[in-house]
Amino acid sequence: MDAVDQRIIALLSTDARASYAEIGAKVSLSAPAVKRRVDRLRTDGVIKGFTTIIEPSAVGWTTEAFVELFCTGRTTPAQITVAARRHPEVVGAYTVSGEADALVHLRAADIGHLEQALERLRAEPFVTSTRSMIVLSRLVERPTPVPAPQ
Amino acid sequence: MDAVDQRIIALLSTDARASYAEIGAKVSLSAPAVKRRVDRLRTDGVIKGFTTIIEPSAVGWTTEAFVELFCTGRTTPAQITVAARRHPEVVGAYTVSGEADALVHLRAADIGHLEQALERLRAEPFVTSTRSMIVLSRLVERPTPVPAPQ
DNA sequence: GTTGCGCATGGACGCCGTAGACCAGCGAAT
């Protein structure tokens, strides 16, 4: 992972469909050289995949919430992980320090759907209680920035 | 936005570098037809871009936190937006219902960096106080799912 | 019926992805 790799990652994270030749022109490398680096970054797990940024409301997810989970004493992160993966509404889940044990990011079609997802989440055996923050508006949402070298 | 569009979006969100021909084969369309649909989805704002999923720790962001923001009475979402955008550590920001006014998702190099970013955030004139949840581990993180037709 | 529109296909051309052969630089071992 040198400075060139970082620049390649930065370029790919602004446009994942850029051609290797295009990227190569910007980092002064040939297309095959760029491809080799990208392949390596993928096998090394630095690049985990390529995805599309979509507008959630355009595909029917108009409601979103962050839910703090309070769990029973002997709950492991692994338990929370498998539970969270079971629910398609979960787009993010994290164990956190502070009052709550975990924070779950939910996207749902509407309030009704959100309520139903929340109910399902609360039915998990290790959940003792929850505290929800309904998202009123998304202000910022961006991919992890890559520190641009110099 | 018909069912085919949704399938195309779903395919692109699992692999944004898939060729149009590949996608076309899966949705029974020719490559030019797929491209036209993707172009339309982009101009319609359904597809906002293509990005790369990277492992944050691999590029030096090992610490992350969610921060609840408590703001002065007359704070507008727009104010919070411009403030949040100023800080490169902010990867997400939302206005929320509940006790707090906003929730900010931060990524930083380490605890020291996080503390410094938090301090900068707290220095914003409209912030009266904050409550932080440090992320202990990322359990789930996935792109917005697209409801697969049938 | 026919006109017009939306939306697909087919073909053509140039660029892209990808693999293989080859080469330069460099550190370690002889």
Add this chain to the structure above:
DNA sequence: ATTCGCTGGTCTACGGCGTCCATGCGCAAC
């Protein structure tokens, strides 16, 4: 100092892909 092997680049070549344009089909409105 020489040599070996490794890393990581370029060049080349070919098959497939992106992209544009012309064409054709189905359908609704008049």
